[in-house]
Amino acid sequence: MRNVSTIFQRELASYFFSPIAYVVISVFLIASGFFFAGNLQFWQEASLKGSLDSIQFFLLLLTPVITMKLFAEETKSGTIETLMTSPVSDFDVVFGKFLAALSLYIVMVLPTWIFVLFLTIFGNPDFGPIFSSYIGLILMGGLFVSVGLLVSSLTKNQVVAAVIGIVSLIILWVVGFLSKYGEGWFYETLRYIGTYDHWESFTKGIVDTRDVIYYLSFTALLLFITVRNVESRKWR
Amino acid sequence: MINVKHLTKRYVNIAAVDDISFDVGEGEIVGLLGPNGAGKTTTMRILTCFMPATEGVATVAGYDVFTDSLNVRQQIGYLPENVPLYLDMRVKEYLMFRAKLKYIPRRERKKKIDYCLEMCGISDVQNQITGTLSKGYRQRVGLADALVHDPKILILDEPTIGLDPNQIRQIRQVIKDLGQKHTILLSTHILPEVEMICDRVMIINKGKIVAMDTPENLMKQLKSSANVVLEIRGDGEKIKDSLSNIGGVRSVVWKEKGDASEFVVEAAGDKDIREDIFKCIVKDNYTLREMKRQTVTLEEIFHQITTRETEGDSDNA
Structure with a gap:
């Protein structure tokens, strides 16, 4: 466990050594600012309604870009060999990298509070849904990052990792929509697996334990698979 | 360890x-x-x-x-x-x-x-x-x-x-x-x-x-057949003959080298033949310019061992 923080520090620092962090954050802020303005004009309402959905869509596209290098780069450059032959457990490496990417995600999302600031200056927003939405955003970030991390550990090509990560997240997002087209356990399962349904209640100001458990357990499962996958070099 | x-x-x-x-x-x-x-x-x-x-x-x-x-x-x-x-x-x-x-x-x-x-x-x-x-x-x-x-x-x-x-x-x-x-x-x-x-x-x-x-x-x-390299001035063929007559010499190879000739003398077995060569040269009154022993380097051992293996493999195949 002690090495989690060592790995975390290095990974987080390396985001800011490279242009990736700056590019991703700027793209995200420009895009979300644009959609915030658009939604505000459309709804004429002091809330983040609508904006958060478009923000979520951009997170879905950009999180895999954050996570793509985590393992793919190490495998390609061979640093995985020095890393894995030092006295650090596979879990420490995976969890440290996860926390670093999640932190960057949070750093990326936090500046959107400026929108909230705007709303309070020019209107009187209801803070309940706003706070719950941000709790939701962070929980969802954990899930997105763990998907990206798993994908990155499966390939040594960063571009492949990003593309497959984005596709997986989109599938995870839309799979819930399919539940509208039928009844029964199958559609019910799809609804449960899809992220959108769980996310929606956060935007309405509800922090439902079921949704929190959904995000946390799904994240934990993906991290577990990632640890196993990193370990698998030992029995492949 | x-x-x-x-x-x-x-x-x-x-x-x-x-x-x-x-x-x-x-x-x-x-x-x-x-x-x-x-x-x-x-x-x-x-x-x-x-x-x-x-x-x-x-x-x-x-x-x-x-x-x-x-x-x-x-x-x-x-x-x-x-x-x-x-x-x-x-x-x-x-x-x-x-x-x-x-x-x-x-x-x-x-x-x-x-x-x-x-x-x-x-x-x-x-x-x-x-x-x-x-x-x-x-x-x-x-x-x-x-x-x-x-x-x-x-x-x-x-x-x-x-x-x-x-x-x-x-x-x-x-x-x-x-x-x-x-x-x-x-x-x-x-x-x-x-x-x-x-x-x-x-x-x-x-x-x-x-x-x-x-x-x-x-x-x-692998040193059992150490070679001696000589540089002698004189008639190559003649020198070769007299060197070949020394006891314990397996083979002699020579080539022209400027106004002198270079000889590679291979001894049979472990015997050190340098003294015999020296005596032979003095007796026949040739001019010796250089005499050195060619030791087998690790490189040769490596080559011998690894290629020997390869040959063995191809025999089996």
């Missing part, structure tokens, strides 16, 4: 390492010698817990590499073949990161890193980004990383590959110095290197150990 028994690593259908067993004692410098693809790197990767063996047991510093891998990794310093570094970090930062990973207490970190920087001669580039360093410097950063936690055992995969002759000399000296405190297993395919720094040599070919001894003994084994 390193104990390997019947180690085998099989990829889908080829055995990269095939039933090898060896021991490395404390304080020894052992060289793993072999052509490319012989299984050197695979052996090292197994010993450093990067990949497991298919069969067999390996213990390092008393810990099993498979079941006790964290303890093993704490005891070893490993320099992989291509010296992978995080190219976006500064040298000192990188070593600081590695030192933390290897559980060096906060108080000692700076001291140990400074010592390694000094030892590997990279103090003057400590603030440079590793990506901007030349191959030789990266190699030394890798070596400093392997050393930083003062491990009992150093495993170095081709530590001098890609360096210029001066750097090779320096690194060899560093390794030799380290050998006084550490147990070292290094791989290489440069033969003089092994002769210079290793206490013991293992020659490995196609995943099997084909010879294991001190460099001197290996040479002795």
Whole structure:
């Protein structure tokens, strides 16, 4: 466990050594600012309604870009060999990298509070849904990052990792929509697996334990698979 | 310190390492010698817990590499073949990161890193980004990383590959110095290197150990027919005849060399024929310009052993 923080520090620092962090954050802020303005004009309402959905869509596209290098780069450059032959457990490496990417995600999302600031200056927003939405955003970030991390550990090509990560997240997002087209356990399962349904209640100001458990357990499962996958070099 | 028994690593259908067993004692410098693809790197990767063996047991510093891998990794310093570094970090930062990973207490970190920087001669580039360093410097950063936690055992995969002759000399000296405190297993395919720094040599070919001894003994084994090289002024054919008549000479080969001739005299068996040659030359009144004994180098032994194996294989096929 002690090495989690060592790995975390290095990974987080390396985001800011490279242009990736700056590019991703700027793209995200420009895009979300644009959609915030658009939604505000459309709804004429002091809330983040609508904006958060478009923000979520951009997170879905950009999180895999954050996570793509985590393992793919190490495998390609061979640093995985020095890393894995030092006295650090596979879990420490995976969890440290996860926390670093999640932190960057949070750093990326936090500046959107400026929108909230705007709303309070020019209107009187209801803070309940706003706070719950941000709790939701962070929980969802954990899930997105763990998907990206798993994908990155499966390939040594960063571009492949990003593309497959984005596709997986989109599938995870839309799979819930399919539940509208039928009844029964199958559609019910799809609804449960899809992220959108769980996310929606956060935007309405509800922090439902079921949704929190959904995000946390799904994240934990993906991290577990990632640890196993990193370990698998030992029995492949 | 390193104990390997019947180690085998099989990829889908080829055995990269095939039933090898060896021991490395404390304080020894052992060289793993072999052509490319012989299984050197695979052996090292197994010993450093990067990949497991298919069969067999390996213990390092008393810990099993498979079941006790964290303890093993704490005891070893490993320099992989291509010296992978995080190219976006500064040298000192990188070593600081590695030192933390290897559980060096906060108080000692700076001291140990400074010592390694000094030892590997990279103090003057400590603030440079590793990506901007030349191959030789990266190699030394890798070596400093392997050393930083003062491990009992150093495993170095081709530590001098890609360096210029001066750097090779320096690194060899560093390794030799380290050998006084550490147990070292290094791989290489440069033969003089092994002769210079290793206490013991293992020659490995196609995943099997084909010879294991001190460099001197290996040479002795194959020195039975030592050649003597002579440079004599005079009529080549005549000299050849008189040399051939010396007892214990198996063959004489000669060629013109300026106004003199060069002879290569091969003795039969272990006999030292230099004195006889000298007497013969004095008797016939030739002018001797040079006489030297051609010792068999490790290079030849290596060539003989590894090609002998190959020939054996083709016979079987």
